[in-house]
Amino acid sequence: MSMLSELREGPSIVEGLLRSAGQVDRVAEAIRSRHIDLAVIAARGTSDHAAIYAQYILGARNGLLVAPAAPSLVSLYGAPPHLRHSVVLGISQSGKSPDVVSVLAESRRQGAMTVAITNDSSSELAAAAEYLIELEAGEERAVAATKTYLAEIAVVAMLSAALSGDRKSRDELAALPDAMSEALRTEAQVGPLAAEWAGESRCAVLARGFHYATAREWALKLKELAYVLADPYSAADFQHGPIALVGAGFPVLAIATSGPAFEGMVELLGRLHETKAKLLVLSDAADLDGLGSVVRIPAVPEWLSPLVAILPAQLFAYHLARARGLDTENPRNITKVTLTL
């Protein structure tokens, strides 16, 4: 059961990262002193979802424009875009995937500021970058990443706080581990709900704004662990076509928490409820009960909510896999470290 115990380490890992904020502060200081307002991120799989969180958080809170790197431009086509005015972040648990490493190496060659965010300080990625931020999550044995995703988005949140430099953000971060521990207690509700979903082989996962990353990562866990074809969508993009999928009984997971995206999410969920979709919603709001199954998560400032909401999502994927009789430690076809070119 290493996955479940690793998942439960989330709050203490974030606590540890908050105590060693110096490595993040140095990166923020360098970004500020170089007047950089463009970030490029190279990442794959779970780490790519931390990149999406960064796109929204660093954009909305720090005015940074964040672009995904499309690693194949470097690794396959040998035609990297101009990167020298940007900070280039490589995010990888193992620090080993050659395509992510090649983006960092090329960026450094061009003279860009480079940062490796990884759980292995002796990895190729760490060596390729000028700056290193260690995830300090301890070894992750389960193939499906859980605690390292939390560590990655915690680092992004800390970077945003350090860039803004305001006291309020730091205080909000300090209160986070307690809220995360509380979120772990949803397991008593999430386990039985997951059992009710054991017969599903496909679903949509919807959110908007800061939680788009949560939707993407939740969907990936459902694919890796429970072999459910879970399709993540921004609530806006979903309405530009894919909503045609939804007939009576079509299963939809959603994250809807307080903030500017909430009203639109509730409107969409109401529309899906009318088509008799099967809904399960993670929310910090009290008034969604008519819409389907609601898992209440602790209310925290919206920008930090992805660190809280991912815990019941991971728990749901874990228990769904168990309910479907699958091996949560070693999903078929994949290994812990994936090397792509």
Added chain:
Amino acid sequence: MSMLSELREGPSIVEGLLRSAGQVDRVAEAIRSRHIDLAVIAARGTSDHAAIYAQYILGARNGLLVAPAAPSLVSLYGAPPHLRHSVVLGISQSGKSPDVVSVLAESRRQGAMTVAITNDSSSELAAAAEYLIELEAGEERAVAATKTYLAEIAVVAMLSAALSGDRKSRDELAALPDAMSEALRTEAQVGPLAAEWAGESRCAVLARGFHYATAREWALKLKELAYVLADPYSAADFQHGPIALVGAGFPVLAIATSGPAFEGMVELLGRLHETKAKLLVLSDAADLDGLGSVVRIPAVPEWLSPLVAILPAQLFAYHLARARGLDTENPRNITKVTLTL
């Protein structure tokens, strides 16, 4: 049957666009004279896939770094990133979605170069931007976009050719409509294949590099028209987790054409074939026959292959919808123009 006749207009629309290249040339000239090397694109649904094509093509061929806009940063959070050094492209068939319009308006306010790419020159999007590129595709009546996607990626390809300024690119573009017409003749093979897929409710759609956009758009057509939960993945990202989904009989669609991404695609397809996945591949290569059903498409330079490959993909989605007894003109839950905030 307006969708099928619209789909078949593809080659003549591209021919028309190539004749009126002046509107694209003006935009390329302005990008060059302002020394811009960063493009931000706001788009939704099908148009967002034209944005992905732009990310790869303008990156690999023109050194432009391309970032998606995350419209909600402007429309919901009121916190736009710094855009003044970039060219901001809004791509929308209707030119009406408020979130896309708001990104262009904000970008222009910040002093960025702004370009509307739309099928409606009297739309809000056209009015919000400094430059206008008309898609000239004629009215699109079918709810699912086909010919306007082709027009959008044709405009992106023309922009790349104009930015590079080389004669060879223009010649390659000129030869494109014939290859597209040839690709339409795959319908005789694609129709019966689609009928064999009528019982599937989910699948993965895989490609890499320039065809990642094709995979995304193919998957969207399958959702909109055939109500099949089709999950598009870069072949690299697919191996970082989602490949756990694939057991015997799991249906996988793929695009694998000549170029740097080909070898990796064939390797992945071989691996999926070993797990007894059900494979259907669009390819310009002759030697894939052992891997599953192969639809041969005309060989064109790799950067233009997405304009050819999307035609059998659209035809497949259309015939699959018909085989499943669905209304291809009016999918449930969606309308032609979607307004999201």
